[in-house]
Amino acid sequence: MFRVAVREVVANRGRLLLTLVSVSAALSLLVGSFVLRDSFQSALGERSVTSLAGADVVVRGRPLFDVGAAPVRAPVAEAAVASLGDLTDVDRAAAFVVAAERATVLDGEAQSSSRTGGDTADVRGRIRLVSWMPGPLTAAKIVAGRPPEAAGEVALDQRVVGTAQLGARMTLAAPSGAAAYVVVGLVGHRPAAPPTGYLSVAEAQRVAGRDAAVDEIRVLLRPTATPEALVAIRRALPERAEAVSAGQARAEELRTRGAGSAGPLLDVLLLIALLSLGVASLLLANTFAILATQRRRQLGLLRAVGASRAQLFAIVAAEAAVIGATSAAIAIPIGMAGASFLLRALPKTLTNDLPIPLRLTVAPAALALVVGVVVTTGSAVWPAWLASRSSPLSALRLVTPEHARISKGVVVSAAVLWSISLTVLAAALATPGDQAVELAAFGAVLTMTSAVASAPLGARRGHLGVVAPPAPPRTVFDARPTAGHRGTTTSRIRGRRPCPRRGPRHDPRHRRLLPRGVDRRQGRQRLPRRLRPA
Amino acid sequence: MSSASTIDPAIAISVGAVVKVHGRGAVKVRALDEVTCDLRQGELTAIMGPSGAGKSTLLHCMAALERIDSGRIIVDGDDLGALTDRRRAVLRRDRLGFVFQSSNLVPSLTAWENITLPLLLARRRPEAAWLDHVVDLLVIGDRLSHRPSELSGGQQQRVALARALANRPAVVFADEPTGNLDSRAAASVLGLLRKIVADHGQTTVMVTHDAAAAASADRVLFLLDGRVASDLSAPSRQDVLDQLLDLEG
Numbered sequence: 001m002f003r004v005a006v007r008e009v010v011a012n013r014g015r016l017l018l019t020l021v022s023v024s025a026a027l028s029l030l031v032g033s034f035v036l037r038d039s040f041q042s043a044l045g046e047r048s049v050t051s052l053a054g055a056d057v058v059v060r061g062r063p064l065f066d067v068g069a070a071p072v073r074a075p076v077a078e079a080a081v082a083s084l085g086d087l088t089d090v091d092r093a094a095a096f097v098v099a100a101e102r103a104t105v106l107d108g109e110a111q112s113s114s115r116t117g118g119d120t121a122d123v124r125g126r127i128r129l130v131s132w133m134p135g136p137l138t139a140a141k142i143v144a145g146r147p148p149e150a151a152g153e154v155a156l157d158q159r160v161v162g163t164a165q166l167g168a169r170m171t172l173a174a175p176s177g178a179a180a181y182v183v184v185g186l187v188g189h190r191p192a193a194p195p196t197g198y199l200s201v202a203e204a205q206r207v208a209g210r211d212a213a214v215d216e217i218r219v220l221l222r223p224t225a226t227p228e229a230l231v232a233i234r235r236a237l238p239e240r241a242e243a244v245s246a247g248q249a250r251a252e253e254l255r256t257r258g259a260g261s262a263g264p265l266l267d268v269l270l271l272i273a274l275l276s277l278g279v280a281s282l283l284l285a286n287t288f289a290i291l292a293t294q295r296r297r298q299l300g301l302l303r304a305v306g307a308s309r310a311q312l313f314a315i316v317a318a319e320a321a322v323i324g325a326t327s328a329a330i331a332i333p334i335g336m337a338g339a340s341f342l343l344r345a346l347p348k349t350l351t352n353d354l355p356i357p358l359r360l361t362v363a364p365a366a367l368a369l370v371v372g373v374v375v376t377t378g379s380a381v382w383p384a385w386l387a388s389r390s391s392p393l394s395a396l397r398l399v400t401p402e403h404a405r406i407s408k409g410v411v412v413s414a415a416v417l418w419s420i421s422l423t424v425l426a427a428a429l430a431t432p433g434d435q436a437v438e439l440a441a442f443g444a445v446l447t448m449t450s451a452v453a454s455a456p457l458g459a460r461r462g463h464l465g466v467v468a469p470p471a472p473p474r475t476v477f478d479a480r481p482t483a484g485h486r487g488t489t490t491s492r493i494r495g496r497r498p499c500p501r502r503g504p505r506h507d508p509r510h511r512r513l514l515p516r517g518v519d520r521r522q523g524r525q526r527l528p529r530r531l532r533p534a
Numbered sequence: 535m536s537s538a539s540t541i542d543p544a545i546a547i548s549v550g551a552v553v554k555v556h557g558r559g560a561v562k563v564r565a566l567d568e569v570t571c572d573l574r575q576g577e578l579t580a581i582m583g584p585s586g587a588g589k590s591t592l593l594h595c596m597a598a599l600e601r602i603d604s605g606r607i608i609v610d611g612d613d614l615g616a617l618t619d620r621r622r623a624v625l626r627r628d629r630l631g632f633v634f635q636s637s638n639l640v641p642s643l644t645a646w647e648n649i650t651l652p653l654l655l656a657r658r659r660p661e662a663a664w665l666d667h668v669v670d671l672l673v674i675g676d677r678l679s680h681r682p683s684e685l686s687g688g689q690q691q692r693v694a695l696a697r698a699l700a701n702r703p704a705v706v707f708a709d710e711p712t713g714n715l716d717s718r719a720a721a722s723v724l725g726l727l728r729k730i731v732a733d734h735g736q737t738t739v740m741v742t743h744d745a746a747a748a749a750s751a752d753r754v755l756f757l758l759d760g761r762v763a764s765d766l767s768a769p770s771r772q773d774v775l776d777q778l779l780d781l782e783g
Contacts, residue, residue, distance in 0.1 A: 004640075298641075302640075303623065304626065305632060305655065305697070306623050306624065306652050306656065307627070308655075311655060391600075
């Protein structure tokens with residue numbers, strides 16, 4: 001049965017192509033949105049782990065007011081660093097100052113492009129300037145040179161260094177003003193972190209305009225520390241400061257960053273994907289219902305030669321499953337490529353300049369496969385059941401429609417449109433930046449137009465009736481049947497008036513042979529005078 | 535099934551007082567009206583009559599394609615009225631063969647796959663020697679890998695005939711098998727049908743409008759208004775035409 005189903009699927013290429021396009025489109029949206037969500041969540045998690053690496057407790061100012069997703073916090077007095085460091089359970093405490101969220105590399109030998117091959121960072125000359133923290137309190141590690149210790153010194157993320165070497169000079173412009181720096185160290189970093197430049201605490205305070213204040217104090221506890229350590233830390237805190245565990249701080253960061261950047265976008269994307277899938281499954285159900293109706297003759301033939309209802313059901317359902325699995329196989333790479341494209345094309349403001357590496361896992365692929373097979377098979381259940389219940393005879397009585405001829409113009413137009421759409425989509429994938437989005441949108445419109453233009457190709461193959469050559473004029477008793485004979489029984493069985501709009505009286509060649517006053521329903525018999533038309 | 539013991543073993547199909555009504559109310563048509571006849575094994579029986587006489591309905595009822603309203607039909611020892619839908623499907627698959635007016639081949643399958651379709655449905659291994667013989671007999675050996683669309687009408691009908699014979703059926707039913715063919719192809723198919731009956735004793739029931747085709751049968755049943763009007767044995771073409779003119783009357 002499976003072989004028959006596969007042969008049937010392969011034999012109708014036009015129909016197969018259109019069905020695959022519709023299911024694949026919905027599934028690739030689903031895959032793409034899941035890959036995007038995975039990538040974002042993974043990157044945000046990585047970022048959080050990176051930024052709070054090694055710290056056990058984070059001391060920060062209390063929220064002053066909320067702006068958007070992240071609250072604005074009061075600075076923490078720098079003196080608290082020393083007082084916290086004196087506590088028994090505290091191994092080390094270090095100040096953390098964000099000098100500038102976005103500083104610009106104005107000149108010098110630093111490059112804005114990526115140096116690390118596979119990394120997709122494109123900082124466009126912008127970097128984050130923060131204070132350097134020693135030891136285990138940061139994930140950043142000096143790979144060459146030394147940490148910044150004085151004003152005018154900077155340690156740069158390897159990705160922004162470009163061809164510059166240690167000792168290179170450059171000008172960094174922060175909102176508070178521009179200043180000249182010397183690169184004294186190169187920092188290796190995890191790709192999830194944004195491109196960063198590190199300054200000494202004092203220099204960071206100067207750039208940020210914080211006098212004797214810091215943004216956070218990262219605290220590393222001793223291995224012997226007890227839960228009461230947090231209580232002791234809270235007691236030692238200055239006013240308008242709070243202490244939270246690093247885990248809590250990570251969770252808050254994930255939440256605020258997710259809500260503040262692309263989180264809602266991803267939710268909407270997922271919603272659209274699910275809606276698309278729902279609409280696609282309805283369309284599929286309709287498609288399979290139409291196909292089952294169009295194939296009644298063939299299914300009736302199979303019933304006539306001994307196929308059971310279960311076998312007919314299995315054939316239709318297997319066809320659907322084959323289409324579903326094939327669609328999923330097509331949709332998975334398309335969805336992943338689309339997600340990759342979107343990650344590159346998304347405005348950096350949406351991700352807070354955080355590079356989002358593509359994260360490919362088995363889950364979205366498995367989900368697409370399962371959803372594809374379940375949706376297509378589920379859509380085919382009702383049509384398959386209907387097909388299996390049809391009477392073999394009623395199916396065989398159906399007249400196969402004449403094979404529609406598709407003009408070469410339609411074929412050529414569809415081919416040209418598909419070529420253009422695919423070219424535009426390929427160009428969109430290869431184009432970086434905002435233009436890519438416009439190209440992709442144009443490509444999507446073209447693709448839809450191509451699908452509409454190629455609909456006749458599928459419709460032609462949609463008539464899946466059994467091959468039946470046009471019937472020659474039938475002779476009965478060596479003569480052509482009269483109008484009264486033609487189809488009379490069938491018409492009666494179907495509850496129609498015999499010979500509706502058929503027969504010689506409707507044939508223009510014969511009509512003129514009928515004299516006035518002849519009842520067309522009675523052939524050549526003359527009507528009584530009282531019944532003749534005036 | 536129990537009724538089988540009361541049937542003469544030489545009788546392949548026994549039709550007793552069969553009534554079949556199409557439609558309801560004003561459009562109700564009594565297609566078969568108390569039809570009774572016995573068809574013997576190893577014979578080619580033709581069924582003739584004017585359009586609307588009930589020929590095809592009788593054939594479909596005998597072939598377990600359609601249920602009857604009353605009466606009894608026994609095919610190869612099985613009472614069709616007592617069979618469930620599933621067992622009727624199995625009967626059609628294993629013990630009956632069909633040739634339709636349109637060849638009714640599955641377009642996506644090759645000729646060979648169409649021929650072995652009943653065996654595929656039954657999950658049975660093809661009987662190679664028998665199929666080779668059938669293929670040789672019907673002269674379609676060089677067309678087995680072709681799709682139906684690549685075959686002529688006569689070749690399609692021969693493939694359909696091979697499919698009907700593939701499972702060594704008890705009875706082959708043919709519904710106007712030459713109706714869509716030109717005279718040469720029709721003569722060829724008819725000759726093959728006749729040869730199969732003669733050489734293998736294949737019981738065959740054929741509905742036809744063609745007097746020449748009916749004349750090649752061992753027996754011709756004439757139906758009129760759902761009843762058996764007359765019955766001729768080994769008639770000539772002229773006998774058939776005369777009988778038809780009488781019926782037209």
